[in-house]
Amino acid sequence: MGLLSTLFILFEVSSLIFCDELMQVNLLYRHGDRTPIYTYKDDPNVNKWDLPAGALTTIGMEQQFLQGQRLKKRYVGQLNFINGSYNPRELYARSADTSRCIQSAGANLAALYSGSVVHPNTPGWPSNWMPYPIHTYPSDSDTLCEEGSSSCQRIGLLESRRQRETPYVQYLIKNQDFLNQLTQWSGGTVNDAGSINRLWDTLYCQRAHNMTMPSWATNDVWNQLNEMFIYTDDYKDGLAVQQIGPNDNKELLSLRSGELLKQFISSMSDVVSNNGYWKFHVYSAHDSTIKALMRIYHNVKSVLGTNNPGYASHLVHELWKDTKGNYYIQVLFSDNAYTEYRQITSTLDGCSSFPNGCPFNNFTTYYSSYIQADFWKQCALTS
Numbered sequence: 001m002g003l004l005s006t007l008f009i010l011f012e013v014s015s016l017i018f019c020d021e022l023m024q025v026n027l028l029y030r031h032g033d034r035t036p037i038y039t040y041k042d043d044p045n046v047n048k049w050d051l052p053a054g055a056l057t058t059i060g061m062e063q064q065f066l067q068g069q070r071l072k073k074r075y076v077g078q079l080n081f082i083n084g085s086y087n088p089r090e091l092y093a094r095s096a097d098t099s100r101c102i103q104s105a106g107a108n109l110a111a112l113y114s115g116s117v118v119h120p121n122t123p124g125w126p127s128n129w130m131p132y133p134i135h136t137y138p139s140d141s142d143t144l145c146e147e148g149s150s151s152c153q154r155i156g157l158l159e160s161r162r163q164r165e166t167p168y169v170q171y172l173i174k175n176q177d178f179l180n181q182l183t184q185w186s187g188g189t190v191n192d193a194g195s196i197n198r199l200w201d202t203l204y205c206q207r208a209h210n211m212t213m214p215s216w217a218t219n220d221v222w223n224q225l226n227e228m229f230i231y232t233d234d235y236k237d238g239l240a241v242q243q244i245g246p247n248d249n250k251e252l253l254s255l256r257s258g259e260l261l262k263q264f265i266s267s268m269s270d271v272v273s274n275n276g277y278w279k280f281h282v283y284s285a286h287d288s289t290i291k292a293l294m295r296i297y298h299n300v301k302s303v304l305g306t307n308n309p310g311y312a313s314h315l316v317h318e319l320w321k322d323t324k325g326n327y328y329i330q331v332l333f334s335d336n337a338y339t340e341y342r343q344i345t346s347t348l349d350g351c352s353s354f355p356n357g358c359p360f361n362n363f364t365t366y367y368s369s370y371i372q373a374d375f376w377k378q379c380a381l382t383s
């Protein structure tokens, strides 16, 4: 056997022995179970909640605690990626500036670092818990956890234009009888994406708590309302929807989640260029934040079907380095606190030809067209 083939065999064997290396995780999750944000005129369950609107419940805390245990098992245990003891240089946690999101991050980190030895042993101190820093930005300037932020006026402008488009208007007209019924049953006007969303949300929260539904709110009615919510919400925010119309509004998709995508790519680029980086980024946010990103990936339907992202659902981006020094991305999703991660990398439209991991350069090239050169300048455009 010649020297070259011997070297070749050695090389092949070594790439089996020396495995691919996890380099960074960028994780986006939804807060846990909450109380409804809205009610409706004839809501029989309006007084059944003992917390204010939109508050994280103890079930919600538990859900994120379970997800934190899942993270601990994978990234502290199986992959030995981060230290289970608090290390101020490994994980950076950022949250939307909403109580339920901050509390969710706290519950999650309490589980992830439940083996931490870095804490005082003062009598009464909770065992193996330490306060973990969770960073926030004011909601109106939070372009990462608040889907482009509420200060980007162009988002509202493009959304209202989108809701005056013919296919969208026709979709509502086609469903006018059902909307009239919802209006009659609920006692408040249900006639557009916003009012559909509000009624949907109230019923969703009540169903999650097994409350007795008003007699009109049968499973069939719920399913129809749910589909209308999913379709109108996706379309309104820029995504083509088979049932409504065939065109994306790429600018809207980009304004909604391009800044978060830019942040992920920037964090991963720091790894690739060995530029000093956090190993683990956590973003504690909303269902709408997850959906906005999935709309850019064009995998809302293939990953979620007609479901909304569940409470405490996790969307994970792992950056790996293979034995030849190439970087690739694996995307995982956990639907809720009770569901293991599933591989969804090839559901991303930019990664469909890479079932074994999406090369970092291909990911970046494909999605760069969703990133605004100057986000705030674009937000200021009024034409």
Ligand SMILES: *[C@@H]1O[C@H](CO)[C@@H](O)[C@H](O)[C@H]1NC(C)=O
Pocket (backbone or CB within 6 Å): 083, 084, 085, 086, 087, 117, 118
């Ligand atoms: C994990 O952190 C603890 C506490 O700082 C430290 O004692 C330990 O050596 C660290 N383990 C590893 C593998 O770095």
Ligand SMILES: *[C@@H]1O[C@H](CO)[C@@H](O)[C@H](O)[C@H]1NC(C)=O
Pocket (backbone or CB within 6 Å): 059, 208, 209, 210
């Ligand atoms: C609602 O019912 C389901 C099914 O019986 C149960 O698993 C769940 O824990 C209940 N949820 C609440 C909030 O009681």
Ligand SMILES: *[C@@H]1O[C@H](CO)[C@@H](O)[C@H](O)[C@H]1NC(C)=O
Pocket (backbone or CB within 6 Å): 353, 359, 361, 362
């Ligand atoms: C992935 O990127 C490489 C170069 O970086 C390019 O040659 C190849 O065509 C890309 N593959 C796809 C499917 O876009």
